[in-house]
Amino acid sequence: MTTYYRDPEVLITSAGVRMNGREFRLPELLQVWYTKGTRSWGVIARRGALGLAILLPLLAGGFAVLVALTMDAAIGTTLAMVIGGILLGLAVMPVADLLLERVDRSYDRGSRNLEIWGRIRDGEVLLMRTDDAQRFGRVYRALTRALEPAARR
Structure with a gap:
């Protein structure tokens, strides 16, 4: 198993994702995207x-x-x-x-809230919300790497 990102609240591995108190296996995530909130x-x-x-x-x-x-x-x-x-x-x-x-x-922290969303079979789910732009970038990059077809093999 490959670990792409780990902190006390987020864990992204080649087997699954734990964010926002919920766990998902990678095949459950049909689509992942992010949104930016308004500027503070x-x-x-x-x-x-x-x-x-x-x-x-x-x-x-x-x-x-x-x-x-x-x-x-x-x-x-x-x-x-x-x-x-x-x-x-x-x-x-x-x-x-x-x-x-x-x-x-x-x-480094940014001036707006950033959210990572995912689509699962049951609908859309908020995976993470933060105003820390650096952390957001690390988590989102790790998530996209884990979801790449080559990483799923």
Whole structure:
């Protein structure tokens, strides 16, 4: 028996499939397909907020440098404002890596629900629903590999 995918909730082997608390032998699955739900605008808004959290200190630092250079002030004041603006812009660097990692993980997870459906003799059955795009891709690829005619021999 070949195991194509295994996690605590899903098992796909050359003998059968266990998903969503149900078990099916491979010959029982007449057809398998997936659907995508609507986008979650909350996920997209969080990505935008993370992007702003990275950009705002940079913009504020650049604005401080611009004001310092255009303002008619003493050299010491101008120098202090330029250094302060540069430090403000650089202060975002340690935090930017963490924020960019969160944005990256948000793209891995996806912004919509994904479902795997199957047709059996009795009708259609929901095999899996997730918002984790990476996991969905692994499960769906494993399922299609298991259902290939060459794998069924």
